[in-house]
Amino acid sequence: MRERIEAAIREALPGVNFVVERPATMAHGDYSTNAALVSKTDPHELAGKLKIDGVEKVEVVGRFINFFLSADALKPQEREVPQVYGGKTILVDYTQPNPFKPFHIGHLMSNAIGESLTRLFEKVGATVVRVNYQGDIGPHVAKALWGLMELKLDAGNIEDLGKAYVAGAAAYEDNPAAKTEIDGINQRLYKNDPALRSLYEEGKQTSLKHFDDIYRALGTKFDRLFFESETGPIGLQIVEAHKNLFEQSDGALVFKGEQYGTHTRVFITSKGTPTYETKELGLVELKQKEFPFDVAVTTTSGEQNGFFQVVEALVPLIWPTLKDRYIHVSHGMMKFASGKMASRKGNVITGESLLKDLTEAARGREDVAVGAIKYTVLKPGNGRDIIFDPEKSLSLEGDSGPYVQYALVRTRALLRKAADAEVGKSDFPRTTPLHRILIHYPDVVARAAKEMEPHHVVTYLTELAAAFNSWYAAERLIIDGKVSSGNLELVQAVEKTLAHGLHVLGIPTPEEM
C-alpha cells in the first residue's frame, strides 16, 4: 500500500525526493507524505491529483498530506515483508564465549542480538550462516589449567572450571612465581605439548557442553564453531605473506594504522605468538573459504570497537574485494549499576544463574524467562549500554517479553475457543486501531533488517500487544457461541503477527501461560 502511494506521488511529481511514512499518530492517517513541502507545490493541488486505489480519504494539514485507507484496504490479510536482502548470503558471527571462562550475561546479550539479526535477515530473503568464534587458546586457558592443577579441581565439572580460572587469574596478578608458570603453560599450549593434552581437551569439552545447554535454552543452533587454535596458524601465514603491511617494533610485529585513520596494534608478539588481531585474519580467511558470503557481520560489545577499526582498515588491504563487506556491529555493554563486570575477578553474573533466577520468578517457566531476557536486551537501540539491575530485570510486567507473550497467549486461547463457535458474517465493516497498526508490520521488519536494529520490532510488538489488550478488555470475540468473521480474522492476524515478530526476536511463543 505504501508503495502504491509512493508510485502515485512519483507520477505527479517526477524527480522529487519525498518520503511516505507512518505518521506519529493515527489522527494523521495511515500514511503521510512531505511531498508538497519538499517540492514547494500547493498541497491541495497535489492532493487533488492523487487518486489511489484503497485510499478513502486524502487530507491536507498544513503542508503535509495524510492518507486514510479504506476499510477494505485495512482488512487483515497476508502482507509480504519486502525482500531487501533477497538472494544474499549473510554470515553472522555472534556470542563468542571463551571455553574455560564463564558464559556471562554479556554473552547472553551478544547471543540475543546476533540471533535476532540472523532471523531478520532470513525474513528479508537472505541465506544465513550462523557462526560462533571462540578463544580456546591463549593466556586465559593457561590460567584455568594452572588453577585446575594447583587446586586439584575436576576439569569435567563446569563449576570447578570457573573456580580454576578465577584462581589462575588472581595468581597471575598477585603471585610472580605463578605468573611465570602460567606463561610457561601458555607457551606449551601453543606448541601443543602432549602432557597438557588430556586436561585441556577435557576442560574444553566441559565448557562446550555447558555452552550447548545454554544455546538450546536460548534457541540458537550454530552452523559452525570457529576456534582460535585453528585461526592462529592461518593468521600467521597471512601476516607472513603480507609482511610489507607490517613493521617491527620493540621485537613485535605491528600494523601502523595511523595512515588509515586508526591506530597501531601488535599482530605478532616478541615471543612469536599470534595476537587476537592475527587470529582474526585467519578467521576472515576461513569464513571466506567455507562459506562464500556476500556480507559477514560480527557482533560484539563496544569494548572491541578500537580493535575492529584496525581490522576493518587492514582487511581490504589484504582482500580488496572484501571492502565494506566485512562489517562489525557493536552493541552496548551489560553492566552492573555498580560498574563493569570482570570475569577474571569472578564478579560476573553467569548466563546460567540469570536464567535460573528468572525462571523461578516466572513461576518455573523457562520460555517466559528467556522472553524477559531477550526483550530487555533487544529493546534499546544498538550502541546503548544495558544497566543490569538485578531487581528490575526480574520484573515481568509492563514493557516486557512476558507482556507480549501474554497477549499472544490470549489470542491463541481465543482462537481455540472460537474453533467451536459458529462463524457469522460481520454485521458491518469495522476498523479498529489494531487494523491500522497491523498494516505496518512488514515495513518494520524490513527496516529493522536494513538498519540491523531489532529494537524496531520490539517497539512495534509492544504497541500491537497493548492495542490488542485494550481491544480484549473492551470487546468480546465470542458472543453466545457465535463469532463474526471480521473479528475472527482480526484476532487471527494479531496472533500471526505477534508470533512472527516474537520469532524474529528469538523469543519463545507459548500456547498458554
Added chain:
RNA sequence: GCCCUUGUAGUUCAAUGGAUAGAACAACGGACUUCUAAGCCGUGAAUGUAGGUUCGAUUCCUACCAAGGGCACCA
C-alpha cells in the same frame, strides 16, 4: 592526553530532519459477577549547556559539561 559511544519524565527505554516528544516502571486514583488480572482505564512528570545550519532540530554541525569504553605484545 588522544579516539569511540551515550546524555530525553524520579527510573528504564521510544521517536526515519516534520505535526501536540510516545510508552513502561514507580506514585496517586479507578473499573471488573463476563473469552487467561503476567491484563484494562485515568492523573501528574522530560530533550545536559551554549551557539550554528534549516521553512522546521531530540535528530545534523561546533564548543563545553557529564557518564561509560578503548589506547601495542590480553581477548
